[in-house]
Amino acid sequence: MNPTLAKTAFGKRRGFLLFLGLLLFFCLWGLDLKLKNFGPTEAGLNVAKEFFSTAFSPALDYQSEGIPESAPPYYKKILKATWLTLKYATCGISLALPIGILMGFFASRSWWQLEGSRWSIRFFIKTSHRICKIIITAGRSIHELLWGILFISAIGTNPLSIILAIAIPYGCTLAKVFSELLDEQETQCREQLRNQGGGAFSSWLFGVFPLAFSDLISYALYRYECAIRSAAIFGFVGVQTIGYHIETATADGNINEVWTLLYALLALILVVERFSNFTRKKLTASQQSRVKSSSLETLIKNRTRNRYLKYFSIAVLNVILFSWFHSSIFPAAEWLNDDSLNSRLTTEQQWKNFNFFIQSKLTPAPVRESGNWADTLPWAKKLLFEKGFEAALLTFYIATSAMIIAWFSAIFILPWSSRALQSPNPFSVHTGISKYTGSLRYCLAAILRLLFIITRALPEYLVAFLLLRIFGTTAWPLILGLAIHNFGIVGRLGGEIIDHRDFNHTRQQLSIGGSRTKVFLFSILPSHFNRFLLYFFYRWETCIRDATILGMLGISSLGFLIDDASARNSYDQLFFYTLLGACLVMIGDIVSGIIRSRLRAA
Amino acid sequence: MIELKEVSKSFQSTKALSGINLIIEQGERIALIGPSGSGKTTLLKLLNAQHIATDGSLKVNNIEVAKLSPKQLRIFRSDIAYIPQDLGLVPSLKVYQNVLLGKIGRFRTLSMLRKILLPSKAELTAVHEILERVGIPEKLYDTTSTLSGGQQQRVAVARALFQQPHTILADEPVSAVDPARAKSLIKLLDQISTENNLTVVMSIHNIHLAQQYFPRVVGLRQGILKIDSTDPTESELEPLFDLAHTEEIG
Numbered sequence: 001m002n003p004t005l006a007k008t009a010f011g012k013r014r015g016f017l018l019f020l021g022l023l024l025f026f027c028l029w030g031l032d033l034k035l036k037n038f039g040p041t042e043a044g045l046n047v048a049k050e051f052f053s054t055a056f057s058p059a060l061d062y063q064s065e066g067i068p069e070s071a072p073p074y075y076k077k078i079l080k081a082t083w084l085t086l087k088y089a090t091c092g093i094s095l096a097l098p099i100g101i102l103m104g105f106f107a108s109r110s111w112w113q114l115e116g117s118r119w120s121i122r123f124f125i126k127t128s129h130r131i132c133k134i135i136i137t138a139g140r141s142i143h144e145l146l147w148g149i150l151f152i153s154a155i156g157t158n159p160l161s162i163i164l165a166i167a168i169p170y171g172c173t174l175a176k177v178f179s180e181l182l183d184e185q186e187t188q189c190r191e192q193l194r195n196q197g198g199g200a201f202s203s204w205l206f207g208v209f210p211l212a213f214s215d216l217i218s219y220a221l222y223r224y225e226c227a228i229r230s231a232a233i234f235g236f237v238g239v240q241t242i243g244y245h246i247e248t249a250t251a252d253g254n255i256n257e258v259w260t261l262l263y264a265l266l267a268l269i270l271v272v273e274r275f276s277n278f279t280r281k282k283l284t285a286s287q288q289s290r291v292k293s294s295s296l297e298t299l300i301k302n303r304t305r306n307r308y309l310k311y312f313s314i315a316v317l318n319v320i321l322f323s324w325f326h327s328s329i330f331p332a333a334e335w336l337n338d339d340s341l342n343s344r345l346t347t348e349q350q351w352k353n354f355n356f357f358i359q360s361k362l363t364p365a366p367v368r369e370s371g372n373w374a375d376t377l378p379w380a381k382k383l384l385f386e387k388g389f390e391a392a393l394l395t396f397y398i399a400t401s402a403m404i405i406a407w408f409s410a411i412f413i414l415p416w417s418s419r420a421l422q423s424p425n426p427f428s429v430h431t432g433i434s435k436y437t438g439s440l441r442y443c444l445a446a447i448l449r450l451l452f453i454i455t456r457a458l459p460e461y462l463v464a465f466l467l468l469r470i471f472g473t474t475a476w477p478l479i480l481g482l483a484i485h486n487f488g489i490v491g492r493l494g495g496e497i498i499d500h501r502d503f504n505h506t507r508q509q510l511s512i513g514g515s516r517t518k519v520f521l522f523s524i525l526p527s528h529f530n531r532f533l534l535y536f537f538y539r540w541e542t543c544i545r546d547a548t549i550l551g552m553l554g555i556s557s558l559g560f561l562i563d564d565a566s567a568r569n570s571y572d573q574l575f576f577y578t579l580l581g582a583c584l585v586m587i588g589d590i591v592s593g594i595i596r597s598r599l600r601a602a
Numbered sequence: 603m604i605e606l607k608e609v610s611k612s613f614q615s616t617k618a619l620s621g622i623n624l625i626i627e628q629g630e631r632i633a634l635i636g637p638s639g640s641g642k643t644t645l646l647k648l649l650n651a652q653h654i655a656t657d658g659s660l661k662v663n664n665i666e667v668a669k670l671s672p673k674q675l676r677i678f679r680s681d682i683a684y685i686p687q688d689l690g691l692v693p694s695l696k697v698y699q700n701v702l703l704g705k706i707g708r709f710r711t712l713s714m715l716r717k718i719l720l721p722s723k724a725e726l727t728a729v730h731e732i733l734e735r736v737g738i739p740e741k742l743y744d745t746t747s748t749l750s751g752g753q754q755q756r757v758a759v760a761r762a763l764f765q766q767p768h769t770i771l772a773d774e775p776v777s778a779v780d781p782a783r784a785k786s787l788i789k790l791l792d793q794i795s796t797e798n799n800l801t802v803v804m805s806i807h808n809i810h811l812a813q814q815y816f817p818r819v820v821g822l823r824q825g826i827l828k829i830d831s832t833d834p835t836e837s838e839l840e841p842l843f844d845l846a847h848t849e850e851i852g
Contacts (some may be wrong), residue, residue, distance in 0.1 A: 197707020
């Protein structure tokens with residue numbers, strides 16, 4: 001065969017898949033993991049049996065003996081943990097939203113109209129754009145849990161520390177995605193409004209913003225769902241959210257209580273997820289008048305109004321106000337306050353603590369002693385080459401291997417979980433299968449989609465924490481924890497591609513005798529391969545960020561070093577490793593950004 | 603009055619228009635014909651000041667378009683309605699909102715926002731009257747994306763009329779509709795422009811429609827003005843689209 005033809009026949013896609021496979025083995029080798037060691041230890045197997053056997057009998061009361069009589073009823077404890085999780089998520093996201101909207105606007109180019117404008121205006125716009133981009137990247141490259149540790153160390157155990165820890169990275173993530181969503185919109189409407197004499201801002205406001213509006217709301221609600229997961233995880237640093245109770249119940253061996261808490265968390269996330277879907281449908285619903293009359297009065301009287309946005313806004317505002325001020329609004333709701341964080345420091349004390357933390361604790365130890373900032377470099381070099389570099393590499397391996405496993409598993413499951421493909425008449429092509437087979441296929445697809453929803457809803461940190469007891473202290477629980485969560489996300493996103501797009505070529509292949517699996521492999525996958533890859537890189541960059549904190553569970557990686565430094569009160573080292581993690585995330589961000597923009601353009 | 607003197611427009615090494623001389627009086631209705639790539643869209647975009655001529659001079663009501671400041675340019679554009687081929691309607695907005703946006707160049711952002719979100723009875727009446735003229739008053743509150751292609755074209759015309767311009771520029775607005783709808787839309791524009799003494803310049807592919815409905819036909823080929831006639835014959839117009847001739851020239 002002609003060598004050029006042979007090269008073409010091999011194909012970039014297959015080459016890339018092979019590369020991913022090899023990269024997975026390289027990462028596992030780098031982590032010193034062997035596939036034959038994959039699996040629970042004997043003790044872990046017993047833990048797993050015990051854990052899963054109690055799945056259908058969650059605790060409805062305290063499991064431990066000797067609970068003091070003054071303890072609140074069990075349901076109140078669960079309710080409070082659930083409320084605190086929701087409260088921190090709501091307060092955090094309510095601060096993150098204005099940050100996201102404002103910075104997202106300045107980080108977007110969708111409103112730019114540089115032609116014909118003065119150089120000073122061009123300079124101002126471009127500079128503010130660059131500054132915004134840098135702040136956004138820096139803000140989101142540090143995980144919320146690390147922000148939390150930093151704020152708690154700086155201003156003390158105060159609810160504000162947790163709220164800020166959620167608000168900063170979430171605000172920056174919202175800003176990044178908002179700017180991307182705005183930039184991805186078609187520009188014809190904006191151009192048309194400019195051609196009618198509209199200014200730069202008003203043309204953007206009426207020509208771009210309405211097109212992106214439902215996507216913006218939808219993404220904000222998705223971040224809210226993520227904020228609930230993050231708030232739950234803050235339990236692992238002592239905040240009394242669901243994660244805190246899961247940790248203590250696990251330590252006390254109260255497995256039934258763990259299930260109750262897991263179900264409460266799952267229910268909370270699923271309610272928000274369903275609400276988000278419902279909202280999106282309502283906001284994108286088109287309206288057509290059923291009145292045939294052309295009289296203005298009749299039209300005004302009978303106009304169909306979408307009041308959802310109004311009710312939605314009122315509901316959101318109420319939830320936010322209640323989250324911030326519930327004790328003031330309803331004194332009876334005082335018991336819902338977080339006892340663990342009520343140190344009630346005055347603002348002055350907090351500010352004093354903050355200044356002290358920045359000026360002395362964050363200063364590298366050798367500089368504190370000598371007063372010479374030139375000592376920073378040898379100190380940083382030592383930290384980097386002794387432990388930092390290896391930990392960063394391990395973090396990269398964990399994130400990459402988890403993402404590859406998640407992506408391949410999701411792609412493998414997709415044809416079985418797709419609503420469109422598993423319908424009795426896929427893509428409206430008659431297949432002649434019996435009602436019974438049709439129902440079986442439908443059920444299988446529904447179960448798999450539920451699996452995507454559940455795995456997506458579970459926080460990776462929590463899954464890794466539970467898996468550690470089963471698999472022992474290797475990197476596998478961390479990889480699996482990340483992989484399980486991302487499997488759910490990629491599966492969900494991939495399902496949306498198959499179920500919500502029109503595939504003429506798929507229909508054609510089915511009409512000439514292709515099976516569902518074949519049409520997935522030879523029609524759907526090749527035509528949307530770039531989109532699937534886009535999801536891979538989008539999640540990979542997030543995986544790197546999440547992997548930096550998973551080490552806090554006790555596995556050697558950046559998170560482990562950060563946790564260790566925090567336990568030793570070496571805040572200078574904590575800050576150094578946090579920055580190292582941020583650098584790793586930024587590199588991942590840049591690589592992913594370049595590849596994604598090329599994939600979009602391809 | 604629109605006056606073009608030796609107007610040329612180049613995009614890097616490609617010359618889209620070359621030495622165009624044209625005078626368009628207020629109230630004239632002109633069909634701009636020519637094959638794909640002949641420079642029709644470029645000429646319309648020059649008239650709307652979306653592009654600036656590389657050479658020559660373009661004056662609208664004795665104002666040199668190339669010398670307008672950004673603010674003056676916005677005021678200039680608010681007097682000229684431009685209907686692009688893709689119509690440029692915001693699909694997620696309602697019909698009345700899209701029509702109200704015709705005056706985006708005349709109001710401040712906040713004022714426009716108020717009109718879009720809370721239109722007054724008077725504003726709705728004005729929009730309704732225009733929708734009546736284009737034949738779709740019952741669509742006032744419909745989401746624009748739910749309308750058929752022909753109905754969306756009418757909304758684009760309504761938006762142009764609401765703008766109260768002195769000139770309407772339309773870039774192949776009838777290329778994607780059946781002949782009956784094409785005729786109906788051109789008739790509508792013809793009637794409205796006559797009633798309001800509006801200048802209409804419309805690019806069009808169909809020679810017969812151009813001859814039938816437009817008092818003046820301007821023909822372009824490879825960026826050069828080939829025909830400018832008030833009564834062109836078919837034998838004069840057909841060579842513009844002659845492929846053999848194109849290849850010969852090319």
